Amino acid sequence: MSNGKVILAAKVAAMVGFLALVVCSYYLRGEVLALSHIKFSADEVRATNDLKRIRESYPDLQKQHEVALKHFELETEHYRKMLELYQTNYEDYVKRIKDEFQPPPLPSIPAKPDAPEVAEKMYEINAAFRARKNQYFATTSQLNWIACAAALMLVGGLVTLLLFDTKGQRWHYVAALLISFVFLIGPAFHSIITGIIGFLEEPGLH
Numbered sequence: 001m002s003n004g005k006v007i008l009a010a011k012v013a014a015m016v017g018f019l020a021l022v023v024c025s026y027y028l029r030g031e032v033l034a035l036s037h038i039k040f041s042a043d044e045v046r047a048t049n050d051l052k053r054i055r056e057s058y059p060d061l062q063k064q065h066e067v068a069l070k071h072f073e074l075e076t077e078h079y080r081k082m083l084e085l086y087q088t089n090y091e092d093y094v095k096r097i098k099d100e101f102q103p104p105p106l107p108s109i110p111a112k113p114d115a116p117e118v119a120e121k122m123y124e125i126n127a128a129f130r131a132r133k134n135q136y137f138a139t140t141s142q143l144n145w146i147a148c149a150a151a152l153m154l155v156g157g158l159v160t161l162l163l164f165d166t167k168g169q170r171w172h173y174v175a176a177l178l179i180s181f182v183f184l185i186g187p188a189f190h191s192i193i194t195g196i197i198g199f200l201e202e203p204g205l206h
Contacts, residue, residue: 007165014157018180020150024143031136038132042125049118064106071106154180 054061085093158177162170 003164007161010157010160010164012157013153014161014176017150017152017154017157018176021147021154021180024147024150027143028140031132031140035129035132035136038125038129042122042129045118045121045125049114067106151180 082093082096085096155177158173158180161173162177165173
């Protein structure tokens, strides 16, 4: 094979390997985005349910606010009386503190339980997240060999060009090789993506 054909084959191999690695990297990014979307969809369901609950209990919240204002006035009056006792009759002040003399706490609003369809939706999202996460690791175990072949083609092509393309600007090949190792071939990028997915927790059910 002539030198020109070797250089052409090396360029084709490097280009095919580079494009294959780019596709693999974007697949990994896509999986991270898909899992994040599933996780945030659970937050959306939860937020929508909370907003619906707030709107349904708005009259009770309004009454609670009015009672809270009255309670605030009682606490303010109690504070002023205790302050006056502290300044004028310290012994009586100490006695009232020991007797835990203070306004009673406000009654709390009971929490409305979630509807069955909301709980079902949360379980569906949780199951979808777990299935997608398992699918990611099952697929990437096979995709890893494709990325390995693409990396060999890319590195082999660039090294061949460095050795035989004496007329070309070799620093281009060196730069492409370094960039490829940092962003595509090296273990750091894929390990980071896999680590992100590994540490992503499934959406909470409540």
